[in-house]
Amino acid sequence: MAARPYLLPDDPGAPFPPASQALREPDGLLAVGGDLSPGRLLAAYRGGIFPWYSRDQPILWWSPDPRMVFRTDAVHLSSRLRRELRRSRWCIRADTAFDAVLAACAETPRPGQRGTWITPEMRLAYARLHRLGHAHSVEVLDGDGQLVGGIYGVAIGRMFFGESMFSAQPGGSKVALAALARQLDGWGWPLLDAQVENPHLYTLGGETWPRARFLESVEKLVGQRGRDGSWTAAFGTLQASTLTVATAC
Structure with missing residues (x-):
């Protein structure tokens, strides 16, 4: 591994190297060190x-490079899941259980994965971003109000950067993603970052974009007026059964 620029933790304003300088192997590694302060994290996502x-x-x-993304008007659910949702009592809300979604993403076992990259330090950092109005969660609740799935990420301008999602029941994370995408599309936010390509995400409509194309879109979108603060009221309560209409692929 080639040496990477080292970011000092006592200088949160130090700029990142241009993303174009990231390594090819391991793919995308750009810098080491620094901290997880709100300023540093927001600068990174921008x-x-x-x-x-x-x-x-x-x-x-x-x-x-490439970068996995979703066009918010093109997230789709399988016909089988849509059939199941027609009689579902699930509902979807936003920013009503951020800490619970974050904990579930960190603690839910995943096939082929030992442990989690969502360390206690990371959990504290994103909880802080949430309190500042920059990190958001979407929660899927069953008819008894129990959390069955969710997703969280960071919003800057009209760009949403997805971080992680989980399912406590089959389809929970897919419903959270589809509901988030529908709301973002309705707000005029065209893109949802999914970071690293994954076969599962392709089945939901994920695409891989060259990094240069992704960065060009991000630069435009983060400069537009967004929605800081809680999303609970603006998101409202969405019934999962309304997600049964197929969207464009």
């Missing part, structure tokens, strides 16, 4: 960069 590291590593900053 530049198409995100943190991703394990407990035994320093903070690692990434901007992979």
Whole structure:
């Protein structure tokens, strides 16, 4: 691994290197070190960069090429799941259980994955961003009000950077993603970042974009007027059964 620029934790205003300088192997590694202060994190996302590291590593900053994204008008659910949702009592809300979604994303076992990259330090950092109105969650609740799925991420301008999602019941994370995309599309937010390509995300309509195309779109969208603060009222309560209409692929 080639040496990467080292960011000092006592200088949160130090700029990141241009994302175009990220390594090809490992794909997207851009910088090491720094901190997870709100200013540092928001600067990273504005530049198409995100943190991703394990407990035994320093903070690692990434901007992979290609980048996995969703066009918010093109997230789709399988016909089987849509049939199941027609009789579902699930509903979807936003920013009513951010800490619970964050904890579930960190603690839910995932096939082929040992442990989690959402360390206690990361959880504190994103909880802080949520309190400042920059990080948001979408929660899927069953008829008894129990959390069955969710997603969280960071919003800057009219760009949403997805971080993680989970399912406590089959389809929970898919419903959270589809509901988030529908709301973002309705607000005029065209793009949802999914970071790293994943076969599962392709089945939901995910696309891979060259990093240069992604960065060009991010630069435009983060400069537009967005929605800081709680999304609870603006999002409202969405019935999962309303997601049964197929969207364009």
